[in-house]
Amino acid sequence: xxxxxxxxxxxxxxxxxxxxxxxxxxxxxxxxxxxxxxxxxxxxxxxxxxxxxxxxxxxxxxxxxxxxxxxxxxxxxxxxxxxxxxxxxxxxxxxxxxxxxxxxxxxxxxxxxxxxxxxxxxxxxxxxxxxxxxxxxxxxxxxxxxxxxxxxxxxxxxxxxxxxxxxxxxxxxxxxxxxxxxxxxxxxxxxxxxxxxxxxxxxxxxxxxxxxxxxxxxxxxxxxxxxxxxxxxxxxxxxxxxxxxxxxxxxxxxxxxxxxxxxxxxxxxxxxxxxxxxxxxxxxxxxxxxxxxxxxxxxxxxxxxxxxxxxxxxxxxxxxxxxxxxxxxxxxxxxxxxxxxxxxxxxxxxxxxxxxxxxxxxxxxxxxxxxxxxxxxxxxxxxxxxxxxxxxxxxxxx
Amino acid sequence: xxxxxxxxxxxxxxxxxxxxxxxxxxxxxxxxxxxxxxxxxxxxxxxxxxxxxxxxxxxxxxxxxxxxxxxxxxxxxxxxxxxxxxxxxxxxxxxxxxxxxxxxxxxxxxxxxxxxxxxxxxxxxxxxxxxxxxxxxxxxxxxxxxxxxxxxxxxxxxxxxxxxxxxxxxxxxxxxxxxxxxxxxxxxxxxxxxxxxxxxxxxxxxxxxxxxxxxxxxxxxxxxxxxxxxxxxxxxxxxxxxxxxxxxxxxxxxxxxxx
Numbered sequence: 001x002x003x004x005x006x007x008x009x010x011x012x013x014x015x016x017x018x019x020x021x022x023x024x025x026x027x028x029x030x031x032x033x034x035x036x037x038x039x040x041x042x043x044x045x046x047x048x049x050x051x052x053x054x055x056x057x058x059x060x061x062x063x064x065x066x067x068x069x070x071x072x073x074x075x076x077x078x079x080x081x082x083x084x085x086x087x088x089x090x091x092x093x094x095x096x097x098x099x100x101x102x103x104x105x106x107x108x109x110x111x112x113x114x115x116x117x118x119x120x121x122x123x124x125x126x127x128x129x130x131x132x133x134x135x136x137x138x139x140x141x142x143x144x145x146x147x148x149x150x151x152x153x154x155x156x157x158x159x160x161x162x163x164x165x166x167x168x169x170x171x172x173x174x175x176x177x178x179x180x181x182x183x184x185x186x187x188x189x190x191x192x193x194x195x196x197x198x199x200x201x202x203x204x205x206x207x208x209x210x211x212x213x214x215x216x217x218x219x220x221x222x223x224x225x226x227x228x229x230x231x232x233x234x235x236x237x238x239x240x241x242x243x244x245x246x247x248x249x250x251x252x253x254x255x256x257x258x259x260x261x262x263x264x265x266x267x268x269x270x271x272x273x274x275x276x277x278x279x280x281x282x283x284x285x286x287x288x289x290x291x292x293x294x295x296x297x298x299x300x301x302x303x304x305x306x307x308x309x310x311x312x313x314x315x316x317x318x319x320x321x322x323x324x325x326x327x328x329x330x331x332x333x334x335x336x337x338x339x340x341x342x343x344x345x346x347x348x349x350x351x352x353x354x355x356x357x358x359x360x361x362x363x364x365x366x367x368x369x370x371x372x373x374x375x376x377x378x379x380x381x382x383x384x385x386x387x388x389x390x391x392x393x394x395x396x397x398x
Numbered sequence: 399x400x401x402x403x404x405x406x407x408x409x410x411x412x413x414x415x416x417x418x419x420x421x422x423x424x425x426x427x428x429x430x431x432x433x434x435x436x437x438x439x440x441x442x443x444x445x446x447x448x449x450x451x452x453x454x455x456x457x458x459x460x461x462x463x464x465x466x467x468x469x470x471x472x473x474x475x476x477x478x479x480x481x482x483x484x485x486x487x488x489x490x491x492x493x494x495x496x497x498x499x500x501x502x503x504x505x506x507x508x509x510x511x512x513x514x515x516x517x518x519x520x521x522x523x524x525x526x527x528x529x530x531x532x533x534x535x536x537x538x539x540x541x542x543x544x545x546x547x548x549x550x551x552x553x554x555x556x557x558x559x560x561x562x563x564x565x566x567x568x569x570x571x572x573x574x575x576x577x578x579x580x581x582x583x584x585x586x587x588x589x590x591x592x593x594x595x596x597x598x599x600x601x602x603x604x605x606x607x608x609x610x611x612x613x614x615x616x617x618x619x620x621x622x623x624x625x626x627x628x629x630x631x632x633x634x635x636x637x638x639x640x641x642x643x644x645x646x647x648x649x650x651x652x653x654x655x656x657x
Binding site for chain 2: 027029060062066069071096098100101103109110111112114115137139148150155205207212254256258259260261286288289294296329330331332333358360361362363364395397398
């Protein structure tokens with residue numbers, strides 16, 4: 001169905017595109033990535049590492065004095081180890097028409113809501129492309145009709161979301177997966193229309209002096225599935241994703257005060273087992289020009305709470321995130337983010353280190369190191385303990 | 399009789415003129431320069447930066463800038479980054495204020511995320527260059543206190559030379575010495591002193607052009623760092639005024655659309 005939608009939008013877009021003067025431009029990146037795991041695999045079939053190639057071109061064109069624009073951004077990854085991780089997607093295929101007090105945005109798009117760093121609770125429109133990275137920050141393109149009303153009192157965004165995208169999961173040969181493989185072919189939907197259900201959302205956002213506010217409501221198929229035990233066609237035990245129809249209200253709040261950024265995200269979700277509340281909040285404090293240098297050091301602290309506690313399908317029941325962000329402000333744009341996730345109930349720890357720098361004008365080298373320690377078997381992160389890894393990526397931009 | 403009355407009149411005014419302190423004279427020059435540059439409405443341009451280190455190695459930056467004049471407050475600015483290519487599509491929205499911190503939002507296209515950022519890092523380098531954020535942000539009279547120093551011929555032009563002292567305690571400078579030509583009140587050169595009052599940088603403006611018969615803009619800014627031996631050239635092109643930009647071209651919705 002997603003493919004049908006994509007084709008339909010493509011036809012509409014090309015129709016519009018023909019009316020536009022030719023001043024479009026291609027850009028993008030081609031990257032190679034190596035993932036090296038410290039320990040031998042916990043499950044048969046998994047490898048010690050993987051290599052992959054990523055192509056992410058982008059075509060952009062604007063006309064009508066910038067009031068109309070078209071964006072096309074396909075994505076392709078080829079992975080040496082996991083056929084599930086070798087995948088393609090259309091991240092963006094959209095047309096935007098902007099007017100004085102409204103904007104109409106049609107097509108496949110990526111929309112981000114939220115303010116915190118350690119997890120993204122409020123952000124819900126786009127499905128997570130989990131095979132990309134276990135941090136869940138990569139998203140699949142979502143077909144949508146989005147009308148934004150731009151007024152004195154803020155922006156009101158109305159969304160219709162036809163075509164549900166299933167979450168991607170690593171396959172049997174992939175690392176960073178639970179002991180049982182998630183069998184995406186058996187996905188179960190609460191809605192009788194399954195992935196053809198049209199979801200809806202609205203969001204009001206505004207800024208008042210030092211405050212940024214966002215209040216949102218989503219009604220539709222949950223992007224986050226419940227994973228329930230099942231068997232595959234070969235009789236092997238697997239996990240089956242169940243996609244419930246939910247209501248989710250979200251609040252994102254941020255206040256800036258000098259070098260301090262105070263952040264809060266809060267959600268209330270019903271329709272997926274018992275109604276629950278989850279929150280994440282904290283601060284980022286920036287030490288500008290550390291010791292008379294040009295280096296900025298950001299100190300981050302965020303606390304996550306989920307009133308489902310240990311029954312929550314995510315690992316953020318009662319957790320603390322401590323982080324430091326080093327921005328070197330040099331010619332090569334060097335940045336380092338070092339973080340520690342601490343499970344306050346069971347003392348599990350996730351160490352996360354991300355670093356990157358530019359090489360010349362068109363290359364960027366990045367690395368990620370992740371280490372999981374002391375997560376009990378009941379924690380969703382326990383499954384990753386054999387998957388401590390170093391990821392190195394070299395990207396060529398064009 | 400007539401002559402006498404003129405002399406009398408002059409004698410009434412001259413003591414007042416003489417009583418003008420260097421601080422008042424400096425402020426008057428800054429106000430006149432500001433006054434002559436009012437009413438431009440909106441402005442857009444492309445900018446190429448050439449960064450050179452002490453060894454002469456070069457790297458390039460390419461960006462586009464849109465400005466909106468705001469009556470009674472600082473300007474609104476939208477900056478779109480084209481190069482280096484890994485930051486292509488990143489955009490920065492700034493609401494500068496005459497007093498107090500600016501409001502700033504950064505759009506990160508890879509995450510489709512708008513982030514509110516602290517404007518306190520104004521002394522930090524802009525894109526790794528020798529320009530600090532405060533060197534390229536909107537020049538408001540209220541951001542400094544002034545002291546007139548002397549008249550001096552600079553590059554063949556009669557200039558006022560004055561010192562200005564940043565009001566913001568987060569500024570990276572103790573003071574700046576500014577050369578302003580007397581004919582058109584355009585800044586010709588700025589010498590920056592760091593927080594310890596040591597000579598830090600020199601900025602020279604070259605190739606001024608006049609737009610709409612009133613507004614002067616330099617095509618070339620040359621910044622030299624005397625402490626590190628690094629330098630940055632800033633070349634402006636496609637400078638356009640009064641394109642009909644409005645507040646709507648400087649909000650978070652347009653920030654997300656900017657590419």
